[in-house]
Amino acid sequence: MADAPQTGKPKVAFYWCASCGGCEEAVVDLAEAILEVVGAVDIAFWPVALDFKRRDVEAMEDGSLAASFINGAVRTTEQAEMAQLLRQKSKLVIAFGACAHLGGIPGLANLWDRESIFRRVYLESPSTDNPDGVLPQVRYEDDGRPLTLPGFFDTVRTLDQVVPVDYYLPGCPPTPNIILQAVRALLRGELPARGSVLAPDQALCEECPRKDSKPERLGLVEFKRPHQVLVDEGTCLLAQGLLCLGPATRAGCGALCVKGNMPCSGCFGPTSRVRDYGGKALSALASIVASNAGEEIVRIFQQIPDPTGTLYRYSLPASLLRRRREVRAA
Amino acid sequence: MPEATHTTEGGARAAPEGFEPRIVAFFCNWCTYIAADLAGTSRMKYAPNVRVIRTMCSGRVDPQFVLEAFARGADGVLIGGCHPGDCHYQEGNYKTLRRYTLLRQVLATLGIEPQRFRLEWISASEAERVRAVVNEMVEQVRALGPLRLEVPQEVPVPRQREEVAA
Numbered sequence: 001m002a003d004a005p006q007t008g009k010p011k012v013a014f015y016w017c018a019s020c021g022g023c024e025e026a027v028v029d030l031a032e033a034i035l036e037v038v039g040a041v042d043i044a045f046w047p048v049a050l051d052f053k054r055r056d057v058e059a060m061e062d063g064s065l066a067a068s069f070i071n072g073a074v075r076t077t078e079q080a081e082m083a084q085l086l087r088q089k090s091k092l093v094i095a096f097g098a099c100a101h102l103g104g105i106p107g108l109a110n111l112w113d114r115e116s117i118f119r120r121v122y123l124e125s126p127s128t129d130n131p132d133g134v135l136p137q138v139r140y141e142d143d144g145r146p147l148t149l150p151g152f153f154d155t156v157r158t159l160d161q162v163v164p165v166d167y168y169l170p171g172c173p174p175t176p177n178i179i180l181q182a183v184r185a186l187l188r189g190e191l192p193a194r195g196s197v198l199a200p201d202q203a204l205c206e207e208c209p210r211k212d213s214k215p216e217r218l219g220l221v222e223f224k225r226p227h228q229v230l231v232d233e234g235t236c237l238l239a240q241g242l243l244c245l246g247p248a249t250r251a252g253c254g255a256l257c258v259k260g261n262m263p264c265s266g267c268f269g270p271t272s273r274v275r276d277y278g279g280k281a282l283s284a285l286a287s288i289v290a291s292n293a294g295e296e297i298v299r300i301f302q303q304i305p306d307p308t309g310t311l312y313r314y315s316l317p318a319s320l321l322r323r324r325r326e327v328r329a330a
Numbered sequence: 331m332p333e334a335t336h337t338t339e340g341g342a343r344a345a346p347e348g349f350e351p352r353i354v355a356f357f358c359n360w361c362t363y364i365a366a367d368l369a370g371t372s373r374m375k376y377a378p379n380v381r382v383i384r385t386m387c388s389g390r391v392d393p394q395f396v397l398e399a400f401a402r403g404a405d406g407v408l409i410g411g412c413h414p415g416d417c418h419y420q421e422g423n424y425k426t427l428r429r430y431t432l433l434r435q436v437l438a439t440l441g442i443e444p445q446r447f448r449l450e451w452i453s454a455s456e457a458e459r460v461r462a463v464v465n466e467m468v469e470q471v472r473a474l475g476p477l478r479l480e481v482p483q484e485v486p487v488p489r490q491r492e493e494v495a496a
């Protein structure tokens with residue numbers, strides 16, 4: 001396909017790595033506001049919607065894209081290559097969404113590794129029919145014609161573990177509000193310091209409509225799950241025993257989940273003062289459990305199903321430990 | 331998931347011959363640190379593998395400190411605080427107990443064995459207990475071998491992709 005028309009408008013690219021497509025959806029969710037965006041920029045690359053190819057990007061001059069919005073974590077060599085290519089062609093790289101920002105849901109695969117994932121998916125899962133036990137290969141010859149597939153890393157990475165990132169749009173997916181604010185700031189050249197997360201640097205509780213009913217000192221002896229309670233619409237969810245991660249999570253989403261009676265699960269990640277989201281969330285939970293007795297504490301925490309998956313739901317690759325320990329051959 | 335032994339991006343692990351465990355110990359200023367001091371002035375001998383960090387209270391030990399210690403190469407982390415009821419700040423050690431309970435569960439799912447993370451109540455006079463706990467933990471961790479958590483920082487460059495995904 002030919003070059004994008006030369007209109008003098010800033011060129012931008014959208015790309016997806018290991019993602020579910022929800023972040024692409026979020027762009028469409030801008031509704032009428034998308035016209036404002038499309039009117040102000042030229043979209044030079046957007047595989048999900050437009051038929052530009054990788055070679056079109058390769059043909060661009062370095063730095064000729066004003067910004068690349070990249071969603072998804074980095075799982076394969078192809079994603080790492082595309083991130084590197086877009087970095088080279090772009091003035092700004094923006095990590096779009098929880099997966100690019102912190103590793104996101106795909107990052108939970110860091111509890112396993114390539115071998116165990118391949119074994120499960122291609123050999124063991126009940127719906128698999130693979131009598132020869134064929135696993136994905138990066139190269140295969142068929143009648144002398146080579147076929148290739150991207151390589152699959154053991155470890156899922158955040159975007160900034162692969163290329164330098166200028167800004168982060170948090171959320172799973174980012175909300176229309178924060179996307180628009182970011183795009184407007186970008187167009188006006190009013191962006192904050194590089195490396196910033198483009199959302200308020202305070203805890204979600206601060207902007208939560210239930211904030212006033214959150215007691216000064218919470219004392220929980222039981223954690224409940226949303227289907228086990230008739231949620232009171234006006235009261236702080238944590239005070240009702242629901243595991244709401246609002247105290248540990250960055251604000252900016254407008255408390256959408258909480259307004260829908262669902263506790264915050266932490267997709268906006270931590271504030272700037274926190275290095276490891278799960279560690280901080282764990283600390284917050286430990287503060288509100290009202291027991292000093294060893295066995296009772298164990299019993300209370302047993303009510304949290306899958307603590308690691310709960311505390312690091314969106315941020316395992318960005319955590320201090322980054323993944324489950326790999327046991328290596330001697 | 332069973333422990334898989336196979337070669338990964340990080341390459342082979344060196345033989346743990348002559349392995350000396352590195353243990354990071356967070357000792358509370360009012361109890362365990364004084365006990366460790368007393369062990370020193372009483373000329374008690376214990377394994378030199380422990381790097382002691384004094385905190386005002388065991389409750390000051392943010393779970394992030396523990397995670398960072400492991401991430402930066404500790405083979406074990408020991409927290410020492412005052413006995414229940416004896417906390418200088420009333421409740422700090424109970425908070426530590428709650429964090430410890432949940433954190434060890436998380437660490438287990440991340441492949442860090444329970445013997446590598448320990449919480450002990452040791453009062454100012456219990457120098458002998460410092461010695462016993464440190465010696466025991468060092469031997470347990472020595473038996474487990476090095477933790478070796480490193481994840482390769484660099485993404486292998488695309489040209490080597492075939493090596494990556496063999």
Ligand code: SF4
Binds near residue numbers: 022023096100
């Ligand atoms: S951040 Fe959420 S919506 Fe976006 S790709 Fe990841 S899982 Fe999907």
Ligand code: SF4
Binds near residue numbers: 211
């Ligand atoms: S804990 Fe949850 S429900 Fe309660 S104030 Fe914070 S965000 Fe709102």
